[in-house]
Amino acid sequence: MRVLVIGGGGREHALAWKLASDARVEKVFAAPGSAGISQVAECVAVGGGDIAGLANLVSEIGIDLTVVGPEAPLADGIVDVFRDRGLRIFGPDKRGAELEASKAFTKEILVEAGVPTAAYGKFRELEPAKKFARELGLPVVVKADGLAAGKGVVICQTYEEADGALTSMLTAGAFGEAGATVVVEEFLEGEEASFIALTDGKGVISLAPSQDHKQVFDGDHGPNTGGMGAYSPAPIVDAAMADEVVATVIQPTVDALRGRGIDYRGVLYAGLMIKDGRPKVLEYNCRFGDPECQPLMLRLDSSLVDLIEACIDGNAQSTRAIWADDAAVCVVMASGGYPAAYEKGHVITGIDDAAALEGVEVFHAGTSRDDGGNWVNIGGRVLGVTARADSIADATQLAYTAVDKIAWKDVHVRRDIARKAISPNAT
Ligand code: AMP
Ligand code: GLY
Numbered sequence: 001m002r003v004l005v006i007g008g009g010g011r012e013h014a015l016a017w018k019l020a021s022d023a024r025v026e027k028v029f030a031a032p033g034s035a036g037i038s039q040v041a042e043c044v045a046v047g048g049g050d051i052a053g054l055a056n057l058v059s060e061i062g063i064d065l066t067v068v069g070p071e072a073p074l075a076d077g078i079v080d081v082f083r084d085r086g087l088r089i090f091g092p093d094k095r096g097a098e099l100e101a102s103k104a105f106t107k108e109i110l111v112e113a114g115v116p117t118a119a120y121g122k123f124r125e126l127e128p129a130k131k132f133a134r135e136l137g138l139p140v141v142v143k144a145d146g147l148a149a150g151k152g153v154v155i156c157q158t159y160e161e162a163d164g165a166l167t168s169m170l171t172a173g174a175f176g177e178a179g180a181t182v183v184v185e186e187f188l189e190g191e192e193a194s195f196i197a198l199t200d201g202k203g204v205i206s207l208a209p210s211q212d213h214k215q216v217f218d219g220d221h222g223p224n225t226g227g228m229g230a231y232s233p234a235p236i237v238d239a240a241m242a243d244e245v246v247a248t249v250i251q252p253t254v255d256a257l258r259g260r261g262i263d264y265r266g267v268l269y270a271g272l273m274i275k276d277g278r279p280k281v282l283e284y285n286c287r288f289g290d291p292e293c294q295p296l297m298l299r300l301d302s303s304l305v306d307l308i309e310a311c312i313d314g315n316a317q318s319t320r321a322i323w324a325d326d327a328a329v330c331v332v333m334a335s336g337g338y339p340a341a342y343e344k345g346h347v348i349t350g351i352d353d354a355a356a357l358e359g360v361e362v363f364h365a366g367t368s369r370d371d372g373g374n375w376v377n378i379g380g381r382v383l384g385v386t387a388r389a390d391s392i393a394d395a396t397q398l399a400y401t402a403v404d405k406i407a408w409k410d411v412h413v414r415r416d417i418a419r420k421a422i423s424p425n426a427t
Helices: 010-020 051-061 071-075 078-084 094-101 103-113 126-136 159-171 239-259 293-299 304-312 351-355 392-403
Strands: 002-007 027-032 065-068 120-123 140-144 153-156 182-186 191-199 204-206 215-217 221-224 229-232 266-275 278-285 327-335 360-364 367-369 375-377 381-389 411-413
Touching (some): 010 360, 051 078, 065 078, 065 304, 071 094, 078 094, 094 103, 094 278, 103 120, 126 140, 126 182, 153 159, 191 304, 204 304, 229 293, 381 392
Parallel strands (some): 002 065
Antiparallel strands (some): 120 182, 140 153, 266 278, 360 381
């Protein structure tokens, strides 16, 4: 079969890499893909925003299955268009993707489903929002309702900060329409974990638990990023906790979506806060996590095509994902300055040496080739150096051995990826 991956980041490189190894897959395409992804797939220059162009491409080149990486095409309704044209695609439709595109919608679904989550209020007016923040007490969390490229969440330690965040979203239009509605939410303490499942809208295929590192600097300091590294399994989500998450979070959410007539066939990614053995939902995403997808694809023994088709065809309930009994760790190598401004175009050395290590895959998130054929950095997150070994400790060591073979000017790497999984009391 011929498979198309939509997107061009590290997550999509990992998906394309996994699909390319599938016995059932004859050829993988990526749109738009990237120079890095072109090592495992044929890249076609159509962007995720051009839904009609993608549907035409799929018909023209005879794609049997399309897998969507990022949330934006899902929120824009790519699945609705493909379904109308009889094209097989994996992901929720536009209404289902609201789960990521609207935090207020997510909260409604969670409350309706009885899923534990932070107390909240939804506002379009400034004064009632300010008042509610004071009722919740400090710290308090202010969230733009819509998609805001990961920047729409402000954790406020003072009411002045909360008022500032609310004013910038509701009055100054900081995020445009995405911030015209806000969610004001109770601050939750605990440890975060990512729980990613695949669903056909009825049953659930759990993926292995994973955990990412959102802040840019060691010790979880500095601004939030898309994710500076990830590991799987995540010891905080053991088998009993995974069962609890499915029973109290994932399945009730799937049932509530179905109850609203939403036919959700895709990835359901719960961002969890776990405290005293109890999971609460921070957010939902409607796609694979990035970088979490990278260690997950390394550890997944099942055919990804089989899992995806089980969801599209309504067989999730009778399907399980098989995982290698080992661990994988992804260390993100970023451009210095990210998530703020950074320089591009520096020559990257050592990728081949790193990738030659047994158990290591180097996924490309933001690279290109210069005229001389050298790899150069063109994005904030540049490489996801991902290693698989018997334990988290060994995989971490292997990942850093690979990272240390790679260099460019101003490269930034967190040095403490997975440390919490190795010694849980580490800060
Ligand atoms: P979100 O996009 O909603 O996941 O928020 C981004 C990050 O903000 C999360 O990964 C958490 O680290 C943090 N966060 C969001 N909501 C809360 C909350 N209610 N309590 C504590 N931290 C939160
Ligand atoms: N790693 C966090 C995310 O993909 O949203």
